Structure formats: C-alpha cells, structure tokens
Amino acid sequence: MTDLDKRLSLTAFTDRIESGMTVGIGGWGARRKPMALVRALLRSGADELTVVSCGGPDVGLLAAAGRIRRLVAPFVTLDSVPLEPHFRAAREAGTLAFEEWDESLFLSGLTAAAHRLPFLPVRGGLGSDIPRRNPRLRTVTSPYPDGEELLAAPALTMDVALVHMNRADIRGNGQYLGPDPYFDDLFTEAAEHTYLSCERIVDRFTGPPQSLLVQRQNVTGVLHTPRGAHFTSCAPDYGRDEAFQRAYVRAAADPSAWREFTARFLSGGEDAYQQAVDEHQTRTEAAR
Template sequence: MTAAPPDKRLTLEEFAGRITSGMTVGIGGWGSRRKPMALVRALLRTGVKDLTVVSCGGPDVGLLAAAGRIRTLVAPFVTLDSVPLEPHFRAARESGTLAFEEWDESMFLWGLTAAAHRLPFMPVRGGLGSDIPRHNPRLRTVTSPYEDGEELLAAPALRLDVALVHMHRADARGNGQCLGPDPYFDDLFTEAAEETYLSCEQLVDGFEGPPQTLLVQRQNVTGVLHTPYGAHFTGCAPDYGRDEEFQRAYVQAAKDPEAWAAFQERYLGGDEDAYQEAVGARTGADGPGRDGRGRKDTPA
C-alpha cells in the first residue's frame, strides 16, 4: 500500500522556531521583487541573531540589518529597485555593524550552482580584473587543465543551512509554482540548502500551466507556509505589484530613528495578521494591493 505524501504545512511560528542563531540563510527573490517578506518578519519576532545572509538583497536584508540580526552578508547588491540603495543596508555598511562579502552576479550564480551540485567551487570568468578578489581573501583562481591553460576565478560553493523562497502557488507536499517573468535564483537557493521553507500566495491541490513553471521541487522543501500578500511590500507579479507608496514611507522612516521606531511599532510590533491589517488600514483596503496596484484576487 502506497503511503500518503507528507503534508509539509507549517505556521509562521513553527517555521521561525526552527531557525537558530548563527545559521547561514539564503533568501530568494531579487531586490524588491518576490521576497519572502512574511518569513523575514517572522524571524524578526524571534531572538535569532548572528546570521550569515546570502541574498540578491532588498528589504529582506534591510529589515534584518536594522534589527542587528546579520553578522555577515554575501550579496551582489542590496537595492529597492526604484530606490537604488537600500537605506538600512547603507547605514549598516557606514557604521560597520555587519561584514560584507560583495560578489558579482555571475560569481553568485555559480556559487549557488556549485552548492546545488555539491561541488567545492565552479570556475568563472566574472570578477577577474576587478577589485573583488583583492577585497575577498576567500576567492582563489584556478588554471584550466586543458591546452588553453586559462586562469579562472574559483567561485566557492554558497552552501546554505536554510533557504527561504516565496512562490505564487504551492501544494502541501512542497512543490512550488512561479508565474512571474523571472525565476531569479530561487530554484538554486532551494537546491543549495539543507532545508527550504516555501511561502506562497495560494495553496493549491493541483497546478495549471506549463510544467516549466514548477520551479521548486518537493524533495528540496522542508516546510510550506500559506502567506497571502507574503511578499509585501515587494512585488509578486502577476499577482500584485510592488507597493511603491509603502516603500517610500519605509525609506523616509529609515532616515530618522524616531520615525523608524514609530514605523516599527505600527507595522512590525505584532504578528503577520497585524501587519496585513495595518497595511490595509493605511490604504483603506482589505489588504495590500487591493487599491489598484495590480492585485488579482483569485480564490485560495
């Protein structure tokens, strides 16, 4: 008799209780696009600290940096897209409160690929001739064993204890579907990690659409979390766009400690339901995005 497939659904509290200080945490998405923000907010409600964060950074890095939770950041950039430099990341760099390993995007891609394939490194041309190797003693070069004898940069494997990703649709077994125009590196994050926690806009029993949209495979997923609007305030196209008005308020609050304290109390002082209610109250809507910024309301 065939055993029933495992049900991997978790609450945000159950997920957060599995993350411990000192872990290496990879965070999917890109800048201010499809970030697993509900999972990041859940981490902020715990005492976890001294994290090594691996991310194509956006407000995920900003919030964790503002709360002093990051020991080391590995990233090619930290941006809000329409705002070039994430303000809390800027402040952390200027104050020296976190260590920063800057990789270019090709090195980042192949570091995740090496980890996904359980290899120690991948050879790349990216980074050669730049100051990145000079500022990062972890980076070495290798010589091709073939006739060309080319010198290449060895991008070390970006092995992760945990990966956090946000998908448009997922099932209880841990399969995740990406409906947006760009998968970013989310599949590689899940393959490079020992455990993956997948949040989703909708929890479904079956998937519609071409098979290549099934970006995340269940064997790589530890837990599934149903978090509608869970990428807010980043975008989750085609379900909803980035909340630019909220992002401007976030950037403005980051400029002043008192304003930031008030922002935290209003939006980050409670659980995820309280956050969504506060954002909805701000817009006069039932939830983020329902005021014309691109939300497509579909049944869960």
C-alpha cells in the same frame, strides 16, 4: 502533518531557525521576497546570521534589527530606490561584514552548492576589483594543455533557504507565475532545508511546466502566507507597494520615525502587519 503534508505555521518555522545559521533568501531586490518569513525571523530570537541574498528589504529589515553578522550579496536595492537605506546605514556604521560578489559569481556559487561541488571555475570577475576586495575568492589553473587561469567561485552553501512562490501544494512543489524565476530554484537546491511560502495552496497546477520552479524533495516546510511578499512585488498577484515603500524609506532616515514605524507595522504578528498595511493603504488613498 504527514510526510506528504509539509504545511507549517510561522511559529513552527521560526522554532527551526537558530542563531548563527546561514540563511539564503530568494527573490530579487524588491521582487518576490519571502517577507512574511523575514518578519517572522524578526520576531524570533535568531541573530548572528550569515545572510545570502540578492538583497532588498529582507536585508534592510534584518540589518536594522542587528540580526546580520555577515552578508553575502551582489547588491541590496529597493529597485525604484537604488540603495536600500538600512543597508547603507549598516555599511557606513560598520555593523555588518559585507562580502560582495558580482551577479555571475553569485549564480556560479549557488550552482556549485546545488551540485555539491566545492567551487565552479569561471571567467567572470577576472580583471575586476571583486577578487581584490573579496579575499575568499581564489584562482585555479586548468589542468588541461590550455593552462588557463580561472576564478574559483566557492559554493554558497546554506543551512536554510527562504523563498516565496505564487502557488504551492502541500508536498512542497512551488510555481512562479511572474516574468522571472530569479535564482529561487538554486537557493532551494543549495540549502540543507528550504521553507517555501506562497500566495495560495493548490491541489493542481495549471500553466507551462517550466513555471514549476521548486521541487518537493528540496522543501522542508510550506507556509501559506497570502500577500506574504509585501511590500515587494509578486507578479501577477500584485505589484510592489510603492506608497508603503516610500513610507519605509522616509522612516529609515530618522531613528524616531523608525521606532514609530516598527511599533506600527512590526511589533505584532503577521495578521497585525497585514491589518496595519490595509489601514495605511486606506489613509493613503483618502489623502489623494
């Protein structure tokens, strides 16, 4: 790999993740999550992580494996399933610390970190229970004649950020082709290092300039992971695999079923996972 070629293997990626790190995970709920990178984290020894995420099955899988020490998130959902089941179980058991932010504060915290500011003054959250339940949130007083009291959204700084794009080049530029950028660009700007997985590596990008979301100067490594967001959606390349998600939710409800699910889908590498997914899809279609 040269300075212009940032391609990495999944093994090289996990070698760079250490226990105790703060890991930001892009995407939104069950949409365009860097699941191949999350599955690689599961195969690594990294634990005691602080995870920053608009959470979905990324949080669920890491929580189920006991890898999260603290979670910073506005929500954890599978979209068509309102509350991620492993997150629910972890909260009920008290096995992870949860720092709840609303979406506007979360956006402001990422923006502050991206601009290397300690906080951003915002009005969002004032008058709600969020500051009462989150003692890290403080208020500040405007230094100008208005003297307005504002909420100080602290910077959400991260050691590493993980994002998934539809297309990328070997230098680390990333393009999304779906309906929403989510907060992925801010994750990459707020983190010390970013690892970008993608459906396809291209020599040239086509499409509107605003779809070029991730800039190469913010990216440490590029990983080619076709279907790497599965079972979340990665529009327009593919939608969310609802049949697989239903199997995931059913398995999460029973420890024995979850052990079987883990052995079937998560015990091997990424190639083994994708093969098991293909077999599951074939059986599901045959049963219809």
